[in-house]
Amino acid sequence: MTLSTTTVTHSSKRAWLAPLMYLFAGGALLGLSTNLAKLAGDLQLSALAFLFWSISGASLILLVLSAFRHNLPPINLRTLEYYFVSGLLGVASANLLFFSAIPHVGAGFVALIITLPPLLTYIGALMLKIERFQVMRAAGVISALAGAVSLAFHKLSAPDADYVWILLALIGPVMLAIGNLYRTLRWPAGVSSDALAPGMLIAAAVILLNAGFLPGFSLSVPTDRSLPIILIALQALVFAGQFLLLFLLQKSGGPVFLSLLGSVGAVVGVPVAILLQGETAPEGLLLGTLLIGTGIALLNIGKAKQRPQAQ
Template identity: 60%
Template sequence: MQTSRRFLPIILLIATGIMLGASTNLAKIAGDAGLPPLAYLAWSITGAALILLVVGVVRQTLPSLNARTVEYFLVAAFVTVAGSNLIFVSAVPKVGASFVALAIAFPPLLTYLGALALRVERFSALRAGGVVLALAGAVVLAVFQLSAPDAPVFWIVLTMCGPVLLAIGNLYRTLRWPEGETADALAPGMLVAAAAMLLLAGALPNFTLALPTGTALPYLLVAVQTALFAGQFLLLFTLQKVGGPVLLSLLGSVGAIVGVPAAILLLGETPPGGLIYAVPLIVAGVALVSWGGMKQKRVAA
């Protein structure tokens, strides 16, 4: 039992990261099929919210509604789900699934920097060196992308804002976790708030919630993404509780390991420029940040 509990955070990390990587590539397929990004994301999140609400009713784990939980749901919904995912889903057709998957690998570094600033974590030379290496990889990747002919500068910059929102979410969900609430209770509340935000955004000019008709593919893609979101966010909160914000932020790295090769090998994408130089820096940086975190936990224990 002790052994299984020890490895539970790693198992949750791998399972949730695989779902994240699969979602990135599914967004590419959805874009190629002509699904509007907002419609694809809004209906997928709405479906996932309904699934988790039903699970909550069956398990009798629905959250209590008070000022603290409502604030938590609204803020977490925007930074973790609505804002960040809308950026990534919209950017995939413009910059490619592989570039977006790599961008999602940066939250561990940003989360660590935020944890330092908020004094949640102590300074570690090992982890600081990892941040420097990984950010160097990000700079290399961005420079190569921006130097390409007809580079979509706006979408490249916007894509790099997504990891910032995810890192804010990692810290916020840990620091503001409502006392007495379980992961099973918080996940549906966050998704319901995110679904409401996205559905309301459909009323804005130049946005639509309509799905293409005449073929079953759009509805099939939304159904698959709904299942992925339901599993991903339920496991995310459990991982948050047992692993903490920095381990949780490694989700992007696992997602990149799955998403980048899948985009190149299965979807036929051209690898992002500078990939051969950026990936070793990013991998080494994330490894040092993770290793340093595990050393700190061992010392504390």
């Protein structure tokens, strides 16, 4: 009996720790990604070109990894639908909006608004019965959201606020929340996360490639110096790690826990934007960070408490 109890306890701890590790690692990469996009803008790289080439590089990295593991993305009507819809919602459209907005509203602000999907995801998950209502987890989502809203409010209140780009950027979190729910509901049976990730990125690259043929858009990259190429290669590595961790977190933590990636990304991305890129610290940064941190803690505790009930 003691051995059985010990085994269950260790299993619960592993189930609790794995999503938390994926969350912090993936969030850190997300925060780094927004700052790399700002650097790309400073180098005259268009948002579409930077996103397309880095996503293409990331998909190649993950595809090679999948081939090495003999776990290539399966191709059929069901998985093709999954790749293209999740690639459109969670990669191409959301990131294009974010990367395009960064030169106008700053990397720090974009890092902050990526914390907004949890409430939308949580409400959707409750309505679709993916999640059971739990007071502690609901409080965690509300706390994280309150921190993000507090910071966003200060940004909107600034006298030089670019309202058009702020509102366009705010569409991104809606796309991410829908994508979080879609990937959970339509996850192809029996397909692993490291097979789905490259499939989604390849689909996103195809979508972005087609966008490059639209008037006013370009996929060209300056070739007179090596720095833009280096930056794209670095972003490709970041994207590869970020989206692989995203699928691992989705599988182990669920769509609501997954949506907290943005909260961790803000904790990393905002200080980097301030310290290394010279952006002004958002007003209310300390309060916002505390609320976001509290939300992550409450959601994580709530998730840990749900595990024993499921066993």
